[in-house]
Structures are given as C-alpha cells and as structure tokens.
Amino acid sequence: MAKLPLTEQQLIEAYGPHLNEAPPGGWDAGLEIDRVVNTHCCFCGQQCGIKLKVRDNAVVGFEPWYEFPFNEGKLCPKGVKRYLQGSHPDRLLHPMERDPAAPGGFRQVSWDHALDRVVGEIRRIQQTYGDDAFAMLSGVSLTNEKSYLVGKFARLGLHTANLDYNGRYCMVSAGAGSKKALGVDRSPNPWSDIPLADVVWIAGSNVAETFPITTSYIWRARDRGAKLIVQDPRVVPLARTADLFLGVRPGTDSALFGAVLHTLIRRDWLDHEFVDAHTLDFDDAVAAVADMTPRWAADITGVPAARIEQAAEWWGSSATGMLLHARGIEQHTKGVDNVLAAINLGLATGKFGKPGCGVSTITGQGNGQGGREHGHKCDQLPGNRDISNPEHRAHVASVWGCDESEIPGKGIPAQEIIEAIHAGKIKGLLSICFNPLVSSPDSNFTAAALDRLEFYSVIEFFLSETAQHADVVLPGSLHEEDEGTATSGEGRIIKINAAVEPPGEAHLDWQILLDIAERLGKGKYFPYKNTQEIFEELRLASAGGTADYLGATWDRIENEMGLFWPIPEIGHPGTPRLFEGGRFFHPDGKARFHGVPFKESAEVVDDEYPVWLTTGRVVSQYLSGTQTRRIAGLVAQYPEPLCEMHPQLAERIGVTDGDIVTVTSRRGDITLPARVVNTIRPDTVFIPYHWPGAKAANQLTNRAVDPISKMPEFKVAAVRIARSPGHVETTDRRDLELHEGPS
Amino acid sequence: MSLDRRGVIWGLVGVAVTLALTFLGSDRLVWFDAALLGYLFGLIFAVFGVVYRYAVWIRRPPTAMLNRRGWDAFRQRKARNVAALPSLVATQLLTQGFIRRRSRTRWFAHQLVFWGCILAALVTFPLTLGLLHFESVGQQADRYQVFISRVGTLRFDAASTFGWLIFHALDIAAVLVLAGVFIFLRRRLRDPGAMAVERSGDFLALAGLFAVSVTGLFLTVSSKWLEGRFYSALNTIHALTVILGLMYLPFGKLFHIFQRPGNLGVVYYKRANDEGPPAVCRRCGLAFASAQQVADLKEVLPQVGFDYGMDGGGNYQDTCPRCRRVQLTLAQSARVGGFG
Amino acid sequence: MRYGIDDSPVFVIDQSRCIGCEACVQACMECGTHRGQSLIHLERIDQATTTQTAPMVCMHCEDPTCAQVCPADAIKQTEDGIVQSALKPRCIGCSNCVLACPFGVPKYIADFDQMMKCDMCTDRTSEGYAPMCASVCPSEALWYGTIEKFNETRSGSLLRDFMFGRQEVRTKVYTVVDELGAGALDVFAPTRSHWLDDPFGLEQEALDG
Incomplete structure (x- = not known):
C-alpha cells in the first residue's frame, strides 16, 4: 500500500523540503562552541576533510581542515553549507506510520510498534510470496560499516537475494570496466599523481561542478606545463581554460577513443614494451579500431578530426598522462565499453603503475568507493568478492558464522528491482539512503512501481520523495550523527567522526537494522555493541579479497589521515598507487585490452524526437537533492532545472533565454525555462536531474541498461522541444545586485 | 599637528x-x-x-x-x-x-x-x-x-x-x-x-x-x-x-x-537623485546610479587626488561596479593565456 | 596551516581560474566579522557566451579611493594595510564608496543602511589563518600563502598595479599575469581571442561546406 497518503503538495508542506538558512540560534548567536570535530564532507566521493563546530549537541558551523592532505581546507559550496543539514526543521524525529487521516499523512508511533509492523510485514510477504519477494535498496551515503552491515543484514537477516544499491546509477560501469581490464575496481592513482601528469584528459566529467576540489590538482599539473584536454558535449567551466576541447556528441565517446587508439597505432605512439610485457589481447583492440579513422570519428562525434589527432598526439607522445572519466562516459548502455576504450588508451601507451600515469574514474557518491566493495551490490560479498564464487562464499560464511548455504545467491540490480516491483514480483521493500523516485530513469514508471508495493518501509533522516510513499518511516541518522569509515575516490579509507547525537527519537541506522534482525530471530548474527566492532568484522571479511582492509585499523586511519587499500596485513603501509611494476590484479598479473566496436545508444534521434538530451548535475546540488534541496544558500544558487540549449536550436524552435519550453521524450515530458547558451552543442540539450515530480529530468530518460553493469542510460535520450506559454528571467541572481543598484 | x-x-x-x-x-x-x-x-x-x-x-x-x-x-x-x-x-x-x-x-x-x-x-x-x-x-x-x-x-x-x-x-x-x-x-x-x-x-x-x-x-x-x-x-x-x-x-x-x-x-540627497536622470554605464549601457551622484564624485575625486579620466575621452567612473569587476577579469585573463 | 608574522602571507586573486562554484560566496557568509552577510562578488561575465565568472574580493588599495570619497570618514585602513568595512557608527549610507571604488568592491546593504565590504577576514588573518574564501576556493583562483610558496607551485607572476584610465592604483592583494613586462594591468586593454570563439568547430564546418 505504498501510495502517497496525501497530495504531494500537502506532504511538502508537512515534511519539506523547507529551507534551512542559518545555524541554530541565527547568525547573530555568536560563535561560542563546545568542541570541533574532524570529519568529512558527505556530499561526494572526494570526501574532503572538514571540521564541524558543535554547541549544545548541534552543529553550528564549520572550519577548514587545513591539515587534511586531500583538500587542505578547500571545500565546494556544498561542503561549506553541509553543516546546515543538521538542526533542520524537516528532520524526522519519530517513527511514523502512513495514515491518510492524520495531519501530514503520517501518525507518530512507538519504536516497538513500528518495528513490529515492519517485521510482521516482512514475514507475511516472505511467507506468502517467497523470501526474494521482499527486497532491499541501499545507498552509498552510508559508511563502510553500514554498507557492510546492510549486505549482511539483507542476506542473513532478511534472507533475500534482492539487495542492491544506488551506486548502480553511478559507479557500476566504471567498476565493471576496471575489473574486466585491470582486475580491480579502484582508481589506480592517488590524486597526488594528477599534478605529475604531462597531459590531463577529462572525459565526461564536469569536474568544476561535480568534483570542484579536483580542479586544483589539475591546475598544479598545468602550472608545470601540462596540457589539458576536455571531452564533453558542453563547454563546462573547466573546459573554458582547456588547451583542447573535444565537444563530443552524447553517446559517441567510444568512437572518439577508438579514433584516438587508431591514430596512436598508425603513428606508432605506443609503448610496445609495456603492451608486450603486461597486457593481453592487444590484437582485439587493434582489430576493432582498424577503420576508426579520425575523419570517420569526426562525422560520428562532431569533433573536428584535427582535434582528435591533436589529442592522440599529446596523449601518445607525452611521458606521463592521466585520463579521468566520470558519469559522462559511464551512464550509457555501453558505459562499460566506453570505460574499456578509455583504459585501452592507457594500456597502449604504458600509462599505468607509474607516477602521473593512469586511467581512472572519478567516484561520484559520498562513499561510492567503499560502499561498492563490501557487499551491498546484488552480486557481491565483502572485500569485493563474488557472491556466485563458492570459495568467496565459504570465506564470508566462516566470518559470519553461518552455513554457506544460508547466504542467498545473486540478486537483481536496482533498476531490475524497480521493474520487478512494477511487474508485481517483488511485493515488499525496505530502503535506506536511496531516493529512486528522483534518481531512477523514467520516473513516471518508478512512481507507478512504488504504488504497487504491498509494504514499503524506509530508514531516512528526511522524508524524501520516495519515502513519502512509505507505510512505515523509521527515523535514522545523519552523517554527522554516527561514526565509521568511508573510502574516497582515491581509494583512501578515512574516518568519519560523530559530532552530535541523533535528535528526538531518531536512532542510529545500524541499531535500527540490529533491532529488525533481532525481531526476525537473527540477532545472533549481529552481536555488535558499536560500529567499531562492525569494522573489525569487515576487516576479517575483506581479508584476502581484492578490497583488502585487514591491516586498516581505526587508529591508523585517523592518525595517518587515511590509508589506501589494499592493506593485506597489519602494519602494511597501504597502496596509494596500484599496478606498480606493471602488475595488474588478474591472477596472471596482466591487464586485458578489449576490442570495442562503436555502437549507437539505445535510443537515437529521429524525425519525431530530433534532439539529443543529456542530464547531469549542478555544483550546488547533490544527487537527488534530499539534503541539498533543504539548504537555502545552495537552493539560491540554482533554484530549479533549466533546459540548456544552443542559440541555433533556440532560434529553430523560436525561443529566447527564459522562454518556457516543453521537452518531450517517449516516456514523459517536462516544462521548464530555456537557458540559451552557446556553450552546448547545437544538437543537444542539457537538464540537471536533482528535482522531483514535474521538475524531474528523469521523466524523460530511458530505462535501457548496460548489459554488463546494468547502468541505465541517463546520458542519452531523444527528445523534441516546443515552446510553451510563459517567460521567466533566468538571469543570474548575481546580475540583479547591479540592476537594483545602490539606492 | x-x-x-x-x-x-x-x-x-x-x-x-x-x-x-x-x-x-x-x-x-x-x-x-x-x-x-x-x-x-x-x-x-x-x-x-x-x-x-x-x-x-x-x-x-x-x-x-x-x-x-x-x-x-x-x-x-x-x-x-x-x-x-x-x-x-x-x-x-x-x-x-x-x-x-x-x-x-x-x-x-x-x-x-x-x-x-x-x-x-x-x-x-x-x-x-x-x-x-x-x-x-x-x-x-x-x-x-x-x-x-x-x-x-x-x-x-x-x-x-x-x-x-x-x-x-x-x-x-x-x-x-x-x-x-x-x-x-x-x-x-x-x-x-x-x-x-x-x-x-x-x-x-x-x-x-x-x-x-x-x-x-x-x-x-x-x-x-x-x-x-x-x-x-x-x-x-x-x-x-x-x-x-x-x-x-x-x-x-x-x-x-x-x-x-x-x-x-543622505536620505534627501538620494531621494532627489532618484527623481533625476540615471547614470548609464559606458560598457553595458545599463543604468547603475544617479547621474547627479556620479557627477558629484567626478568633481570630488580630483579634489582628493585621483584622476580617473580616460585617455580616449570619458571617465572610468562612468563604468558600473559590475562592469568594473567583469572588465578586470577579462583584462587579467587576457594576460594569462587569453581564455575567457 | 597557521602563518606567523614573519611568513608575511599574501592574498592572490587569479580571476582566470575561477570556476564559478560560489564556494567563496557561501564561505564569506561564515566569516566572523560579518556573519550571515556575503561580501565577496562573483559575476557571470556573459552567461550566454561563456562560463567565465569574475570573483572580486577587496584589493586593499594602498591609497583607497573608497576612504577618500567617504564623507563620514568611516573607512579606515589598519597598520598592515587592510581597508576595513565602514565603521558602523559613522557610515551614513551614501554609497559614494560603492560607486567610486575602481574595483567595484563595497556593497551597500539597504537593510542596514550601511556599506559593508571585504576586510580580508580580519578575525582569521589576524590570527594567522587564511581568509574564508581563499581557504575553500577549489580552483585556487583565490589563494593565500607566502610569495615563496606561490613561486614554487604556480606559474605566472604576481602583480599589484592596475590602471583605470589615467589612474594607477597599487593594492595589497596581488593578481597573476604571464609577463610583468607589460606593466600595470590596464583594465580596459583589449582582450585576446581563443578557440572558445568556436568551441564546437561550427564555423570551420561551415567553411568546409
């Protein structure tokens, strides 16, 4: 019965998003504080160090943490304002049960009542429809400890195979590609390698807006004379200063990479020694790009052939170089292909395992790295183990103290869970830190799916748009309310410290899971008294896996400002740079080339839907916006989605900046203001995805997924655009300051 | 003294x-x-x-x-x-x-x-x-x-x-x-x-x-x-x-x-100025202040030792504050590689 | 890191590196001397044609125009050259400083009927800490540190002389240029063009037919 208890508007009035503008007590409250807590920002995989100022069990401000080596005090606007998510009027303080008659649509209930109801429904659904009919969705805003616990809880507590996580929409193409080619899913480099690169190639990553801190690393390379190449359908802020811009058409990255490899081979800008000694299957890659000339690629990608050859020359003829990619090349039905094609460029030129060399993804979500290592992916067990591998199962079963047969098999990934809910195969759902209504493709479909659940419960700190559908809401904990570890995009394990205690009746997430497990009669598997005990077990469970945390202790992590895995034994220094000496993680130590033929995206433009749509982020918002849409300063920066388009396209459909347009795909439509800029390809429009309901860009996107990673194709859809009545000023609010003038 | x-x-x-x-x-x-x-x-x-x-x-x-x-x-x-x-x-x-x-x-x-x-x-x-x-x-x-x-x-x-x-x-x-x-x-x-x-x-x-x-x-x-x-x-x-x-x-x-x-x-001055014509920015062409106050400043500035006159004619003080910031950025960017 | 007096750290603004993320705008609000009020400027130059943005902190002129045109004598310079916000009791809200500052820095805050401006986070710099904006700036467009550190880690030269028409102004804050030889930064000098004039190769395409 997971339908909205009231209208969307009524729910928003009751539970927000409301805007938190000032710290508790107001700006005028003075700056007296009780203590300062060293921890990290929760708003992306860079995991910048930050100090939170605490007074009276409330976070009241921040201070730059200059000593933390990754960011040395730097923060993006989300980091600066991150502290305002605490003491928020929307914070969920009590367990609640869906009740359309109650004001706000939910009535407050006791923890006992809420947990009994949840457990009762889990039992009923599993007894009626089978264990796997109850699914769990999780998120990588959770710490390593919680991610690990969720994996164990779903398998041993819920005994369901169907657990997956929101990294399915973020990191999985990169992970799958890396594993296939390199044998491990981790960035090959610490970020301190970037300044050592002579070429920095940013492919499909709006670094300035989504990983702002990385900008300073790139500039340190450029200050040494490095060339910067940016590959993007938009002239993103970093591209403005680039030496070379590859304005690629959405969905054609593998053609561009192929043409670059073609050129490297033709001009013999290759590291033959490296290829021979450390790789396999180079011939496959060569064969696949035989016809991929720069001219051919220019037609497909829209990037002038001369620029493609220039990129190949710089990449092929420089001693060091790093190619950093992100969702722009990964969120495709051929996301894994794109990643493999990028890695091919690194392998062909020997750019791995050396200072300033590497092809690396930039992990997106807060704990996107650590959260995808320890078992809350549908096919995974801790230490990045495979749930289908008998040896891996046996090891984990021995740590968990269960029989190997008690661990369910491989489940289905997030998008398929939503499809299975829609198809009536999955009847019950428990979710934590996941807002699929905003973040899943084809949001109308997702909404319809949620309505078909017989029972839905969430563990959340704010009532997200998805949580509005819940039958039982369990108030969990915010990032700053619990301690644990996370692993940043560099592969650096870091310590998250608790600054405050959960307010009201809210509980720590892990305690809620323990309480449910206890009521399910599985308490014996979850004897933890604190999160450190969970970590101690995680270390053992991960030991021997690729993501080996055995030697990492909380003390060392904190004292050494992070440790890079693998750390296979106590006292091990950690492994900042992977593949040194050309040793890759496949059993034979060799990396694999892959032949990557060019394929079109699942949906291509036609006469009916003639414009490419690509989606992405803005700097002031994080993911589905559950947290950042509640912080006034961040909302003011970019209050609602705009449809970015080139003047040529705007002229064709007769709109000017600020005119309202309706963008329609085969799945839905969205009406929003046009922002006319010549920093985007004329055949492409861009809409950021952070908003729900009628403002959701994901109303338009395609549910088609990558066959290997199961990543949906967020970055390419075919749309048509028409002018709608109305006009707003999209003029930047900073311009207004002038026009109001001093009066 | x-x-x-x-x-x-x-x-x-x-x-x-x-x-x-x-x-x-x-x-x-x-x-x-x-x-x-x-x-x-x-x-x-x-x-x-x-x-x-x-x-x-x-x-x-x-x-x-x-x-x-x-x-x-x-x-x-x-x-x-x-x-x-x-x-x-x-x-x-x-x-x-x-x-x-x-x-x-x-x-x-x-x-x-x-x-x-x-x-x-x-x-x-x-x-x-x-x-x-x-x-x-x-x-x-x-x-x-x-x-x-x-x-x-x-x-x-x-x-x-x-x-x-x-x-x-x-x-x-x-x-x-x-x-x-x-x-x-x-x-x-x-x-x-x-x-x-x-x-x-x-x-x-x-x-x-x-x-x-x-x-x-x-x-x-x-x-x-x-x-x-x-x-x-x-x-x-x-x-x-x-x-x-x-x-x-x-x-x-x-x-x-x-x-x-x-x-x-000041209140009376501003009220009177608001009723008078606006000063228009020499760069963006938008009104940014009262013409009276800008004229007054141009009279006062030389008295306190400043010369914001432009060699090609006109006065820098006829630039709106926003365009001053923008122009500075453009000029600076031009001297570090020319992007912008 | 905390600087000692002997380190003589300097503030450097390299506008060309700005990515427009507004971390500085948000952080400025957290500065202890004007909590809740952001005093830094950040403009989009021309949203329709470029993602270039223009950050502006107070440059702290050696002979500040703002102070000279203040009828209330409300703008003071500290011994180390920081031009402070208008003295609250004195400022009569006339906006002379807002209009006269060659860099366009002071803000007239209508609610308070008062000018406020960047004071280089006096609460922080006086204790040896970097100002808020330069602490957080992800691209190091706003930077605070010793001149030695700058020369060690960054390209370009530090310059603090500016020409506004015939008026030359020397400031405490530095900007960055490739060559010092061209002298003071002339704010109305013509700007150069770049590939950005045709980022997607459209004009080339048209030529190729």
Missing part, C-alpha cells in the same frame, strides 16, 4: 555661545551652581572640540559636497521634505531600525545606551549651565517646582512617583547605560569576529560610559545607604570621570553622535 584656523574660530564661537547661554540662561549667573564649575569647564572643552572637529570634517571635499547637495535637495522640495522630517528623525535617528535589522541584541544595547545618554544629557547640561534648577514651593519641604531659567514650570511632590523619577533621573540613565554597556561587552567578548575588528576606541568609549555611570550611582548609594559617607570623595571622582568623558567626546567613537544626523542629508 597645526590647528585648523577656521576650525578654531568656529570652536571659539561655540564656546562663546555656550558661555552666553549660561550667562543669560542662569539669569546672569544667579542660578549658576558654582559646585558644577568643573563640569562647565569640561563642557566648554567638549563644545570647543566638537565644533572644531565638525568644522574641519564638514569641509573635507566629499563631506562638503554632500553637505551642499543635502541642503540643495532639502530646499528643492521644501514642503514635502519638511513634512517628512519628523518620521525621518524618528526612524533614522531615534528608533534606529537599521541597527535592529543588523542585530536585535546590538540594537537593544544601543537603544539602552542611547536613551540613557539622552536622558543624562537633558538633565546634566541644563543643570550645569544653570538653565534648570529646582525650588521648594513655599514652606512645603517636600514640594518642588522646576525652573527653566527664570520661568517656573510644573510643581511636584518629592514623594510622588514623578518626584522620585525627577530626582533619580540620572540613576535611571546610569542603569540604562550600564545595561547597554554590559550587553555590548558580552557580545564583544563572546564574538571573535567582533574582537578582531575591535578598535581601541571602541573599548575606551564603553569604559568611559561605564565609569561615568558607576561613579554616578555610587553617589546615590552613599547618600541613601551609607549616610553620606565618602560622598565628597565619590563626588570628586564622578566629576573627574564626567569631565574626562566630556573631553573625550570630540576625539573618540562618540563623535558619531554629531555625524549621524548627516544621514538625513
């Missing part, structure tokens, strides 16, 4: 006026209280200092310009401007909403100090100058009449509430000021930001207000509860703090009391 001649003349005029006021107001010194002579000296020094500094200040080019334009604006639409005056005085000078909007605590503290000082000044200065005195009414020991110069005004019963208020006006003022001073001090000590921009004068002003208020209150304590013990010593100390306080007036932070009314001139 040499004294400004015109400042000295104006200062002396101020002193002369004060003395004349004393002489006439006290009915040729009949009602002048010789015990308050020290206060009178302090006051005369303060008058000289304040008038001197004001005279120097008002002649600085930007101040003189604003002074002239403020009055021009006032005269331009005199009827309307006179009619607007009471509410302007109330909001800009008395209730001080502009402080309240910045910080309620700060505003509350400032109001306490402000009204405390006003009250104290209203009592002390007329008393000192002999403009105000009290006489008992006939043979009634507990009935008094307020005299302003020679003119008897209202009568009151010493034991009545009104009487109590009259005789304790300075105590009340002291309590108000002290409360305000404490709030200010607490803010300053708790707020590292405020501490950082602290100027030595800020603490001095608070210390002065504190000293005057506390020593004044001690006089009441002595007469009420200590049967007048230490009274004369305390009286001397109080007189000293007041005299020092008066002498500090022209130099320190408290001079803003005399500058602040200039804000009314």
